[in-house]
Amino acid sequence: MSSAVARGRNNGIFPIAITVVETESKETWTWLMTNLLQAISGLKDYGCTFISNKQKGLVSTFDELLLGANHQYYVRHMHANFKGQYKERIFKDEMWMATTSYIVHGFEQHIEKFWSWTRVHITG
Known part of the structure; x- marks a missing residue:
């Protein structure tokens, strides 16, 4: 399972997207991020920070799809x-x-x- 969450005005988190994939790979992360970028217009312009647990393919997907995005490890x-x-x-x-x-x-x-x-x- 993969998910994307956001932080609201009161510093609470809320889900944006949840998906079940067969395996966590570069292909599935690319699919998720591509769909997320299409669903949320202007996402690249908001100065987002992405936090992950070092899953395979995730960092390279960020580098390809979100140039300049801040990426941190949990x-x-x-x-x-x-x-x-x-x-x-x-x-x-x-x-x-x-x-x-x-x-x-x-x-x-x-x-x-x-x-x-x-x-x-x-x-x-």
Whole structure:
């Protein structure tokens, strides 16, 4: 299942499109995005941000259909990927705390601990 949602004036989210596809691939993402662009005139002009979980074909579809669109990864999926790859809690915890902080100082404090840990433990 694939979906597109938007954020309203009260910061609530609401569904724009929901589809069931056989597999998540470049072809199905292209189909969804093409139909979405046709259904919502001016979508390219609104300064949209697309958030995904790194599905196959999605980034290249954005690059082809939405030149200049801002694309970000959903931090919950990144956190889950880190949990499987890195066993140390500080890595996962500091990344999560930084990205969910409501104040700049809190973000900076946690992201510095996160980067300090990565510089010591991750090579390449």
